[in-house]
Amino acid sequence: MNMNDIERALRQLRLSGIHATLETRLMQAQASQQPFLETFWAILQDFDWRFNPKLPRQACFELHTLKFIAEGGNALIIGKPGTGKSHVAKAVAYQATLQGYHVRYLEADAELARHALAAHDEEQRMLRECTEPDLLVLDDLFLARRISEASAELLQTIVHRRYKLRRSIVVTSNRVIQDWGKYLGDNTTATTILDRLMHHAAMLEFEGKSYRLKEAAARIARGTSHDA
Ligand SMILES: Nc1ncnc2c1ncn2[C@@H]1O[C@H](COP(=O)(O)OP(=O)(O)O)[C@@H](O)[C@H]1O
């Protein structure tokens, strides 16, 4: 394991925030001979809890303990765009990999659409890959609003299989669950999916302002139109 491996893993988990500050944190830790937990805490502090004071901070920390994985529970992180839902889901996923859990992260809509159209073998492989890990992260479900009937069926199968095996799923979505029937195209499918997802689940509501917009505004103020 070297820095390249770590950077690759962070990129795969799309934890660019942690990636960006990792070298600095590493140097700080080495210079001050900080214990690992303190270093890790500093990495987590990169998230500004004051920016959206209504975020369920305790529930995020609770997720970060990974107890829910040991218990086969789920987490639904629902709320406004840019409030840090994916950030928190990825931080939890990353922590799980550090603890030796087998984790799979998917950008939900795109991955479901791609595999719902795939040949039988390919679809079976995807199902296996979504069933086997200890933790599955389905990021940004219903980003594209309605998903196809085939995608909805695939999602239902994944949720059912993992439920039977008591394996955890973390879902993030901008869509309130009351509207899921609309995005799944069918209320019965929505009910069976939600029944299983919510049976042993933490519900985290992310209310607040978009950090993306804040960053974009800061860039405009600096006179640059894109990420530096
Ligand atoms: N409170 C915060 N403090 C620091 N960075 C944040 C905060 N909220 C969001 N971000 C950053 O803003 C960007 C968008 O957040 P993201 O988690 O993708 O939002 P969401 O998934 O809710 O749409 C990411 O780069 C994330 O790291």
Ligand SMILES: [Mg+2]
């Ligand atoms: Mg997101």
